[in-house]
Amino acid sequence: MPEEKEVTISDIAQFLKISTATISRALRDSYEISVPIKTLIAQTAKQMGYRSNSSASTLRTGKINLLGILVGNMMEKDNYEVLSAIETITTENGYALLVKQSLGSRKKEIENANYLLRKVAGLIMLDTCYTGKSLHLDQFIKRKVPVVFINQQESPSQCSSVSINFKQATFDAVAHLADQGSTHIAAAFSSKSKAVFNACVEGYKDALLYHHLPYNHNLILNSKFGANEGHILAENLLSQPQIPDGIFIPDDITAIHFMRTMIQHGIKVPLDIAIVGLGNNQLSSMIQPKLSSIGFKNSQIGTHAAGILMSSLKNKPEYPEHSLDFQGHELMIRCSSYRL
Template identity: 25%
Template sequence: MATIKDVAKFAGVSTSTVSHVLNKTRFVSEDISTRVMAAVKELNYAPSALARSLKVNHTRTFGMLVTTSTNPFFGEVVKGVERRCYEQGYNLILCNTEGDLARMRDSLDILLQKRVDGLLLMCSEVDGQAFDLFSRHQPVPTVVMDWGPIDFPSDKIQDNSHHGGYLATKHLIDQGHTQIGCLTGPLDKLTAQQRLSGYVQAMEEAGLEVNKKWIASGNFECEGGEIAFNEVFARGELPTALFVCNDMMAMGVINTASKKGLRVPEDLSIVGYDDIKLAKYITPSLTTIHQPKHRLGQQAVDILLDKIQNKHETNTVIQLEPTLVERDSVKRVH
C-alpha cells in the first residue's frame, strides 16, 4: 500500500507539499498540484483517516449507544441520526447494549478509546455509576435522547411524555368514555411515570375516577401489553377504553383481546403511543400519540455539531411536543 512518502517521491516534492495539496491547507501552484494528484492516482494512494484524525484532533465520527429492542421506535430514531450524520459528512458507530449495563460500559469505553467526536445515548439502562469512565478520558460532547438518565450533565432531547399521556386520555374522554384504564411501561422509567401522570391529570380534570384495578404495568414490548391486559382482565369488569403507553404494548393488547372474543373498538377502545410505522397497518389501525422520531435523531446530531463547532458546554433540555393521530381503534360513546 502506497504511503504519503511514496507519493512525494513519485511527484518529486516534499511530504508536506503532498499534505497541503490533499488537505487544501496552503496554496500550491497548479503545476505541482497536478503532479501530486497524478502520483496519487498512479499509486492508488488513499490518505489515512486515522493519521489525519490524530493531526487535526477529530475523527468526524459519532458514537451512539442504543438499547436493542424489537420496538421499531428505536430503529426510526436511529434512521434520523444516520441520515443527519451522512448529510454532515460524519460516520456513526452504533453500539447495541441489549439492556445490559456491563455491555453498555464496555461499549462506552471502546467508543471513547476510538476518540469519537461526540456521543448519543439512548439506552434505558444507563445510570450515573456508569459514567466513571469519563474520569479516564477527555470530556466528550454528549446528547441524551429520550430514555437516558436525567441527572447526567449533558444536553437532553426528550418527548413531553406527560402532555402525550394527557392528550391520549383527553381524546378518550372527548369521545364519551368515562371508564378508562391505563397500561403503563416500567414505572422505574421516567417516560412511563410521565405518561401515567398525564393520564391521571386528564381523568382528574374531567372528574373521573382513577380505578387502580384498571392500571397495570408492562415492559414496552408486545408481550408486556399481553401480560398487563391479562392482569386487568383477571380482576373482573373491564373499562370501555385503555390508554396503552406505547404502540408495541397496544398491539399486544389488541391481539390478546381478540383471543378473548373482545373486539376493538366495539368492545374496547385503545389509544397507543409513539406512532411507529406499523401502527397504521394493523387492524384496526391504531389511534396513537405521534413522537417526531426522525426529528429527534436529526436534532440530536445538530446539537452535537453545535457543541463541537462552537466549543461551548451546555446542559439544556429540549422537549419535542407530541400530537394525537386519530385512526380506527377508538369508538365514540353516545
C-alpha cells in the first residue's frame, strides 16, 4: 500500500489560491496576517491533515525540532531585529520557532512558559519579566531544556546568557560627554533592575575617574523612564542652583522629552547641556537637534544567542555560556552632544 503523501504548505496555498509566504506566516501566528485569514488558513490546514515540518520530523525521528521564545513585545524595533536574526540561524539548523509574547504581564509570561514547556527543545528569553525567581522557568531547567537569556542581567546560573555590557556603555557615553567639555555630568538610571543600575553606576564612576572629574552622588538620578518622566526630570534639574552641563539618560524617549523641556525653558543643547540617550530609537535621528545615543547591534545579539542555543542542543555542555559585551553596542554621536 503506497505511503500517504504529506500535505505541504504549497498544497494549502494552491487550494486557497494564497501565496505560500502568507500561509507560512499565518501558521506561525505572525502579526503580519489578519485574524480572519489566520483562522481560514488554520481551519483549512486542519481539514487537509497538514502537520508542520517540525511535527512531522518529530514523529519520524523522535527529535523535537521546535524552539520557544518568550518575549515582552515582539513589535518593538530592537526585539524584532533580534528575533529576525535568531530565526535566520535556527532555520538554517532545521528548527522552527514558536514565539509567545507577554506584553509586560508576568501572569501571561507564566502561561506562555507553561504552554511551551513540553513542546520545545530549547528556549530563548528576550525582554521578559524575569526578576531572579520563577518557578515556571525551573521546570525547563529540571527537564534539561537549554535556556538562553538575552539582555537580562539577572538569570539562573544553569542558563546561558547574552548581555549588553551596561557598565561599558555608560562609560562610553559619559566619557564622550567629558571629551566634549562637560565637567558637571549627571546620569539618570532606572532602579527596575538592581544589577543594571549598579553596572551603570560603576561605568559612570569609572568615566569620571578616567577624566579626573569629581564624583557627586547627587548627580546620579533615579528615573522610571518614559515621555512624562523626561519632562519631570528636566523640571527637577531646572529647580537646582546649578544644572548639569552634560547628562546620560539610558532611554531615548525619556532623553528626547527631557531635551524638549530644556529647550522650552531656554536651555541651549548642546551648548548649555549635552545629552546622550540609549537605544538609538528612530526618533533620535529625526528630531532637532538630533539625539546622540548608544545603539545596540541587534542582529549580532540575536545571531550570538541563537548560536549559543544551537551549540547547547548539539554538544550539551556541562556549564552554560555567559557572554558579556561582544561588541554589542556603539555610540552614535549626533548634534545633542557634539560641541567640538
